[in-house]
Amino acid sequence: MGLDKFVYTFGRYCQQQFGQRVQKLTLDAKFTCPNRDGTLGVGGCTFCNVASFSYAANTDASLTIAEQLHGGKQRLREKAEKFLAYFQAYTSTYEEYSLLKRRYDEALKSADLVGLCVGTRPDCVPDSVLQLLAQYQQQGFEVWLELGLQSxxxxxxxxxxxxxDFAAYQDAVTRARNLGLKVCTHLILGLPSETALAHQQTLERVLDVGVDGLKLHPLHIVEGSVMAKAWRAGRLQPLTIEEYAATATNLIRRTPTSVVYHRVTAYAKPPILLAPQWCCGRWTGLTAVVDNLARLGGQGSLIR
Ligand code: SF4
Structure with a gap:
């Protein structure tokens, strides 16, 4: 696809770090989320249907961590020699410390595992958990804290x-990076009422705080989410592929070349995905972004 020519991709980063191809293996460790268990709320973020995590990633929460990793390695063996355990579903730091440690330890015991990626919310990263992740890093494991910010x-x-709020994100990133942890921030493009300028301002604020990696994601309207109702009622329009590619390209071109892009778009499948239809194509969004970057200039080309 040629994205590596224009963007510092996670694949290129791993090749430099490990001299081998490394893939993330997505896990569902049966955690929950404070925005769903009643601590903060029960409805969750309006774009979220947690079933879509497992559906898209092909994970089965009824299996143990070891079984999920084994299955993932079987599927991806031709694409990689080493793997990272990616705790993706729900909020993967939101549990008793001892249970979190058991789950992370179980993953790191698996053969050919070089580290962890832990997906979570900015308000769910107590110092004790950050220190645990930093210890894994000190032991030589690759560790990424993946923070959902979105905007x-x-x-x-x-x-x-x-x-x-954004202040919670600033606080989490500062504490994590002070411990030497790498932070990858997730952003959604196309949230209601957000313009291309709003996305650019989000990037600028994230870069001001300091970040090691970024993940860009088009807003997906998924079955079972609050947004699905608004979309069915005609009150919500996701981005067209042209709008998405233009905005993602602008952000990438404004990003320093030291920041690793873990992802520049995402795809999903019906029946979970309702809209936009272009997100059904595995390569559609990526091709549009690469075409723009090839024409206009790659990562960092708009930084003066
Ligand atoms: S997106 Fe994450 S934080 Fe929001 S409701 Fe879903 S699992 Fe919880």
Whole structure:
């Protein structure tokens, strides 16, 4: 696809770090989320249907961590020699410390595992858990803290019912990076009422705080989410592929070349995915972004 020519991809980063191909193996460790268990709320973020995590990633929460890793390695063996355990579903630091440690330890015992990626919310990273992750890093494991921010605008975060603000993100990133942890921030492009300028401002605020990696994701309207109702009622329009590619390209071109892009778009499948239809194609979004970057300039080309 040629993305590596224009973007510092996670694949290129891993090749430099390990001299081998490394793939993330997505896990569902049966955690929950404070925005669903009643601590902050019960409805969750308005774009979220947690079933879509497992559906898209082909994970089965009824299996143990070891079984999920084994299955993932079988599927991806031709694509990689080493693997990272990616705790993706729900909020993967939101549990008793001892249970979290058991789950992470179980993953790291698996053969050919070089580290962990832990997906979570900015308001769910107590110092004790960050210190545990830092210990794994000191032992030589690769560790990434993957923080869902989605937008740096508090008005948007309230509108999508995130239950945390940008200040919580700043605090989490600062504490994590002070311990030497690498942070990958997830952003959604196309949230309600957000313009291309709003996305650019989000990137600028994230870069100001400091970040090691980024993940860009088009807003997916998924079955079972609050947004699905708004979309069915005609009150919500996801981005067209042209709009998405233009915005993602702009952000990539404004990103320093030292920041690792873990992802520049995402795809999903019906029946979980309702819209936009272009997200059904595995390569459609990626091809559009690569075409733009080839024409306009790659990562960092708009930084003066
Ligand atoms: S997106 Fe994450 S934080 Fe929001 S409801 Fe879903 S699992 Fe919880």
């Amino acid at each position: 740096a605008h508090d008005q948007t975060l309230r509108r999508i019912n995130r239950g945390h």
